[in-house]
Amino acid sequence: MSSVQNTIASQNSNSSSDRNNASSTIGPKRKEIYRYDAPWNIFSMNWSIRSDKRFRLAIGSFIEEYNNKVQVITLDEDKGEFVPLCTFPHLYPTSKIMWIPDPRSCYPDLLATSGDYLRVWCSHENNYVRLECLLNNNKNSDYCAPLTSFDWNEVDPNIIGTSSIDTTCTIWGLEVSHLHYVPIRLDVKICFM
Template sequence: MSLHGKRKEIYKYDAPWTVYAMNWSVRPDKRFRLALGSFVEEYNNKVSDTETRLECLLNNNKNSDFCAPLTSFDWNEVDPNLLGTSSIDTTCTIWGLETGQVLGRVNLVSGHVKTQLIAHDKEVYDIAFSRAGGGRDMFASVGADGSVRMFDLRHLEHSTIIYEDPQHHPLLRLCWNKQDPNYLATMAMDGMEVVILDVRVPCTPVARLNNHRACVNGIAWAPHSSCHICTAADDHQALIWDIQQMPRAIEDPILAYTAEGEINNVQWASTQPDWIAICYNNCLEILRV
């Protein structure tokens, strides 16, 4: 990554607590705003923001004291009234949001379950909508059974297994290519490689990115290019890869950055594609690429 020139190339923020997650604002007028997530073991720990209000609480388990924890969610970019969640109870749930009558100055928002399906044989760890087929109806999920499965809201009677880990290791995350919906990336629990898949060729990886020397924690496709992807891992490395030569083997990344700690998340700014954010320990760093 470029570290030279007149403009500052790295910005760093030291938080008072460990940073586990972060992401960029997608508002064009707030391009350099990020949200951070952490965990503080304090009974009174809470988020306080006078500018936000609860619009809608989505709860599909109102008759039970037990609610299976959610592991991930994804908002549909084409239809903002659709939201997908995954859970350890093996299911994926697609929620529909509806804006009702205006009460005072507030539009009342309600949510309902459009569909809930048993997506995997074990816990589901991630869900993400695809931009294929118009970008509204198709999504994929990964889980503890070691598989990547693809679903179509128009034909939920069956799913397509895109990939199965040879050793049946749990798959933790998946990430769709932002420019070419045929490609997605996934990673296994405690795995040191990222697997690139082509949905047109199920079960056969088109590339394996394996230069990391410790387990991979984050994946981020470039928002403006179909052939660039960034991976981050416990080896302190954030690596950018050029995958144009697929299906030939991709040996080395084109750019590398070494942080001062184990990187647990990476995000590529959709409104500022020359900036990548990483977090490790209690630090957030923004890197110009």
């Protein structure tokens, strides 16, 4: 028997009085696994870490046409299931999706998505999401280099860094929606042998 099975077996062999005492102090039992079936294939997702928005996720679709979606879902603790709060359009699949790293709820409730551009959305109390800004560092209007990823600066959430398929990394200052600095451009091909 594995150590996990031994642990489970020893826990199951407790007397019924021990189980009754434990259940009265712990409270109502909750599910261990929650499931949500999205209406499309999920390509990206991220948990919100805001203390006032427990168990909230943003999920992005993967649809081959230009009609992808982002959906915000939350756990309805009374029903014991995830429920959609809102859905909004996003032309291309979201290569990454991320809530602002703000556990204390000091900043606006922002959600960023990447794909063709970096988009920053604001979530409002009535489950309405509005596009706040679309950030594009592309100097060539004929070609849009897709963003492969991004990350939010946890020390200063006004700063987001993006990476692009055209080998650029761009650091954005959100407080005024402008380009802060473009620190890296890799023009050298790297080969592994």
